[in-house]
Amino acid sequence: MTIRRTRPLANEENKNMSALIELQNISLKAAELVEEGRVHKSLYSDPAIFEEELDLVFNNTWVFVGHESEVPEAGSFKTAYIGRQPVILSRDRKMNLHVLQNRCRHRGATVCEARKGKTKAFTCPYHGWGYGLDGSLRALPKPEEYAGVFDTSEMPLESLRVETYQGMVFATFKNDIEPLEDFLGAARKWIDLFMKQGGGYPVKVLGEHRFNFPGNWKIQLENTTDAYHFPIVHKSFVTSLDEATADIFDFLDGEGFVEDLGNGHSAMVMIPQLVDLEADLDQPIPPRFEALAQELRDEGRPEDEVRKLVRAAHGTGFNLNLFPNVSCSMAFFRVLRPVSVGETEIQHVALGGEGAPAPFNRKRMRLHEHFQGPMGFGTPDDGEAWERVQKGSMAGTDGWILVNRGMNNLHDSADGNVAGAVCSETGMRGAYRQYKKLMAAGQEK
């Protein structure tokens, strides 16, 4: 019998065959509940499926944990989660990055509760075990009682595999999956484009909004590649814009598209003229950015830099959805975390330029506040729609969620990938295909 679980059962003593088979069936069931073009509504609300997702999706692939600018110096750290597991992203004295399980090797307490900061060590508050920035166990009170029991070199904070691309830091528990760059694959081109919005300066995290909603994480995963909802859900946001900007956001009849990038990733281009922020710098400055342009000129910035910064201030005209937990969404990172089957936490991470002119970063923050976060003009309406999906999906004993929009109207993208219209559900189908693959693989373990 080759059944093997990566996650130990709650009660090791009762690890009998029937329990194993039951778990096996849940992941198989979840995979079967995903069809090309529709997914079963129970994927939003079945707690057993959720438990399997933590193991087979979040503990089993590359997960975004932060941006390098959040840990800029030796000793910098931030706390994060991979699924339900608390981790620490730290930078050691040699400037190497580490992702460590936030769990003391002695009795299991978290060794760090701060959101971010700078430190020389992580010290467990319970019995004082002290760990270095690389996770190594440096000191513990009264070590003599462990003489002959274990050596401190055997007890570092458990370390995860870490790789970065363009400053985005990903970690995984798996040593045998593909390198990050292969996992990102065709998405790398879009990350490169996304990182042009520093306006000639390295992209830097400026702060973040945090909110939660009573619904399943996949509802949020779908939303970042859903242009169809924009003019409906965000009508009040569009109304609040000047006419020229409102026109830009009227994109459903435009030349945009959704491209399936493989491995669950997709790019949704809403505003094609804003795909490359370093192109078309001779375009007139839109009224929305005239005040910023003037502020930059008043600082003595040359006109070409003013134009580059103003164009970057827009953010990109696309959402890049990276499976399973992060999106490079126009001007910010959207990071999701599954809390329970019916609760999801979301961070909207604001971005600017490291060393960029203060008026540029201020404008970026004001634009972020305008739409994003729990008090933005966009997010609360998204949250309302998602909450309704979770609630409504409970109606009936059987039912399906449709993700088949534009299924019969596909074309090849410039890069030879499958693409659909901007308001197609091509990106959702790509994400669910990857989900199905990971969940189905669970039964083979």
Next chain:
Amino acid sequence: MRSNTQLLAQVTEFIGYEADLLDHKGYQEWLSLWTEEGLYIVPADLKATDYLNTLNLALDDADMRRMRVARLENGESVSALSVGDTVRMMSRVRILEAGDEVVIARCAMTLNELRHGKLVSYPANVEYILRRVGDGFRMEQKVVKLLHADGFLRTVSFIF
């Protein structure tokens, strides 16, 4: 401690009036309580002092306040339509500075919101910079420091 009970009474009355307007959705009248340069701020980082150079949950100048109110009133926002009532309690009012032109005050607020049948509570410290205009005040700055600004909030479709 010497206290100016008359000023305290005036400021308390103003704060109570503003709170009543917001709970009863008297948004247009609320807009008239501001100086043109006034800023309505809900920080995301409670340690921040330079709000303009920090990411906030909200930092509204006069334009953004007008747009925020329009969003709540024009019927286009699904979250604003489903918002229930709010009831806020303002207390512990203290005058921090009493100048000839400007009065700075701080108070405690507990805002309760009923949304989709669920009661959500928002405790906060609220700081006012009030400019004396005629017999009354206009808000030059209002900073709402939510106790859990740092945490994962529910979405907000009302004005603190």
